[in-house]
Every structure is written in structure tokens, then in C-alpha cells.
Amino acid sequence: xxxxxxxxxxxxxxxxxxLHGIPCDHEAFDLTIGEPKVAPPDFVAEIIARNDQDWNRxxxxxxxxxxxxxxxxxxxxxxxxxxxxxxxxxxxxCGSREGLFLLAMLTRFRAKNAxxxxxxxxxxxxxxxxxxxxxxxEILALDTVAGAFPxxxxxxxxxxxxxxxxxxxxxxNPSGNIVPEATIRAWIMAARQHDFIxxxxxCYSELYANTPPQGVLSIAAATGSFDQVxxxxxxxxxxxxxxxxxxxxxxxxxxxxxxxxxxxYAGNRMPLALQKAxxxxxxxxxxxxxxxxxYQNNYALVQKLFGDLQGFCPxxxxxxxxxxxxxxxxAAKLFWREGGLRVLPGRYLCEPDQIAPGKNHVRVALVHxxxxxxxxxxxxRRLVA
Numbered sequence: 001x002x003x004x005x006x007x008x009x010x011x012x013x014x015x016x017x018x019l020h021g022i023p024c025d026h027e028a029f030d031l032t033i034g035e036p037k038v039a040p041p042d043f044v045a046e047i048i049a050r051n052d053q054d055w056n057r058x059x060x061x062x063x064x065x066x067x068x069x070x071x072x073x074x075x076x077x078x079x080x081x082x083x084x085x086x087x088x089x090x091x092x093x094c095g096s097r098e099g100l101f102l103l104a105m106l107t108r109f110r111a112k113n114a115x116x117x118x119x120x121x122x123x124x125x126x127x128x129x130x131x132x133x134x135x136x137x138e139i140l141a142l143d144t145v146a147g148a149f150p151x152x153x154x155x156x157x158x159x160x161x162x163x164x165x166x167x168x169x170x171x172x173n174p175s176g177n178i179v180p181e182a183t184i185r186a187w188i189m190a191a192r193q194h195d196f197i198x199x200x201x202x203c204y205s206e207l208y209a210n211t212p213p214q215g216v217l218s219i220a221a222a223t224g225s226f227d228q229v230x231x232x233x234x235x236x237x238x239x240x241x242x243x244x245x246x247x248x249x250x251x252x253x254x255x256x257x258x259x260x261x262x263x264x265y266a267g268n269r270m271p272l273a274l275q276k277a278x279x280x281x282x283x284x285x286x287x288x289x290x291x292x293x294x295y296q297n298n299y300a301l302v303q304k305l306f307g308d309l310q311g312f313c314p315x316x317x318x319x320x321x322x323x324x325x326x327x328x329x330x331a332a333k334l335f336w337r338e339g340g341l342r343v344l345p346g347r348y349l350c351e352p353d354q355i356a357p358g359k360n361h362v363r364v365a366l367v368h369x370x371x372x373x374x375x376x377x378x379x380x381r382r383l384v385a
Contacts, residue, residue: 171317
């Protein structure tokens with residue numbers, strides 16, 4: 001079977017190849033993957049166990065009405081949407097990754113012109129680029145230099161005319177920066193003028209240092225419409241339940257309806273027991289506060305250890321340190337050889353021909369508890385110096 005042309009190698013496989021054969025006499029510590037380490041609430045396992053009678057039933061592909069209503073209510077509470085004067089629709093997904101992929105697939109069927117252009121932050125989450133390529137789209141990489149997010153007025157007229165989808169991520173992966181409200185609003189207004197979708201990837205929305213970040217739905221609601229706007233979120237980071245594979249798409253009802261058409265043929269179905277656990281998680285905020293405090297403690301540790309370095313920016317949100325280095329590949333090899341630390345080179349999160357925003361950074365996952373994280377971060381600080 002032939003390989004998919006031009007799909008590229010996933011970042012973690014590229015790192016494995018980079019470090020292969022480099023001797024290391026230290027105990028290995030992985031700082032690459034943003035997999036939550038905080039234990040999820042006990043009630044998750046209890047609810048799943050209580051609903052074992054549901055495993056022989058096909059769950060509805062659009063989720064139960066109770067799950068959709070619960071997600072709708074959470075979005076209204078979190079983003080002050082109850083008095084928006086307009087309505088949005090909700091579609092549960094098996095994690096936010098499924099939603100990102102489905103939106104890319106949708107661009108193949110939306111009537112526009114022959115060119116299918118999808119824009120995304122560079123560096124950014126590898127699934128954006130992978131989904132775009134599988135959808136047969138052309139990628140427009142929007143370089144985020146020094147934490148500044150590009151605005152649509154930086155694009156030429158042809159690119160705006162050909163654009164079908166733009167991914168925004170706030171708080172951003174990998175930088176941890178929150179996208180300014182004015183930037184998101186500018187993309188929304190441009191999307192309505194040029195007929196493309198704004199997809200706000202907000203899976204880190206509940207992990208923040210100070211002020212809760214606004215989402216694309218709250219900014220869209222202020223304009224009186226959810227047209228052309230979709231948000232994505234999940235319980236993976238918010239609730240430390242990455243294995244539950246429970247997420248959401250919400251926004252413009254016309255776009256949600258088209259997504260459901262695709263899902264009816266190829267979408268995943270979330271088991272009913274997991275839907276019931278998801279309902280309980282979306283309804284509970286106490287466990288979220290505990291998880292948020294965990295990351296805020298790690299932000300403080302990072303500030304203490306790295307705050308004096310040139311070019312250091314305090315973390316605004318998310319679960320990563322975007323650490324400035326002289327050369328990301330050489331730094332990753334040094335950290336492995338001299339400290340047993342695995343970090344992800346920044347260029348691996350960039351488009352292959354546009355590595356400039358990432359080649360002087362490495363991404364460091366801050367998922368472990370404060371005590372576990374301190375020794376490897378202290379080693380990293382020593383090696384950076």
C-alpha cells in the first residue's frame with residue numbers, strides 16, 4: 001500500500017529519529033506530550049460502572065439530548081451567552097481532534113472556487129496541517145512571531161477570496177499566549193465578508209494564569225450572530241479526562257448541520273456510559289478549579305526558574321513552556337544527552353518551509369505535579385544556561 005503523499009511525519013516520530021543513537025546515561029524524563037497527569041474526579045469511574053447495561057446499545061451519533069443541553073448550558077455559563085439574543089447549535093465529538101478533522105473535511109464540499117485554502121497558526125498543533133492535507137487543501141501558515149497573531153488584513157485579496165477555514169487556538173499551543181479579542185473579532189468579520197469558517201480551538205480555555213480567556217462564541221455573540229463561527233473544546237484538559245474522548249463543536253447551526261451530514265456516514269459514536277460521565281463533568285466546576293491550580297503552580301515554578309532569561313514571556317495559559325534557545329535541534333539533543341530530557345523542537349510544529357518561528361524554541365510539557373516537575377526543570381534551566 002502506498003503512503004499518503006505529503007502528509008508529513010508526526011512530530012514525536014521526528015523527535016525519535018533525531019535522538020536515535022545519541023548516548024544518554026541519565027534517567028529519561030519525557031517533557032514532550034501534553035497528557036494530563038492530574039487524576040480525574042472519582043465520580044467518572046463510578047458513573048461508567050453504574051451504566052454497564054448500556055454497552056450493547058448503539059448511541060445516537062449526535063449525542064443524547066441531555067448531553068447536548070448540558071454542553072449548551074456550560075457554554076452559556078462560561079462565555080455569558082444566555083442573553084446573546086441569537087442561538088447556536090451543539091454537536092458532541094469524540095475529543096476536539098475529531099472536530100478539527102471534520103471541519104477540514106467539510107471544506108471539500110462547501111461551494112466556493114477550485115482552490116481550497118486552510119489557514120492555521122505556525123507553529124501550531126500538528127492535527128491542523130494533517131487534517132488539511134488529508135482534505136486535499138492548500139495550507140496557509142500564519143507565522144506567530146513573538147506571540148503576535150496575524151490578522152486578516154495581512155493577507156492578500158486572492159488568499160482571502162480562496163480561504164475556506166482558519167484555525168485559531170487560544171490559549172495557544174505551543175506559546176501559551178491568549179489571542180487578543182480584537183484579533184478574533186477581525187477574523188470573524190472577515191469570515192462573513194469572504195465566506196470562510198473561523199474555528200476556535202479552545203481546548204485549553206480553562207487552564208489560564210489570571211483572567212479567563214474569551215472564546216470565539218462570546219466575541220461572535222457581541223456582533224449579534226454566530227454566522228461562520230465554530231468553537232471546539234473537550235474534557236481532555238479541562239477535566240484531565242483525555243482517555244474519555246469527549247469533546248464538542250458549537251456555533252453556527254448551518255455549519256453544525258453540515259458536520260452532522262458527514263458524521264452520519266463516518267463519525268464516531270460516544271458510548272452512552274461515557275456520555276453520562278461527560279454530563280457530570282460539564283456540570284461540575286470544583287474539579288476544574290483544582291486542575292487549574294495545578295497548572296498555575298507550574299506556571300509559577302517556570303517563572304521562578306526561567307523568568308530572568310532573555311526573551312522569556314510569562315505563561316498566560318495552556319500546559320506548555322515555549323522556551324527560547326539558540327537552535328532547537330541542537331538544544332533537544334543536548335537536553336537528552338546531558339540530562340535525559342525529551343523536549344519537542346519548535347520547528348517540528350511548523351510548516352516544513354516556514355520553520356523560522358519555531359527553530360529558536362523548544363516546547364516543554366508542564367503536566368506533572370510541582371514536586372515531580374521541579375528536578376527536570378532545574379536540570380533544564382542549568383543546561384539552558
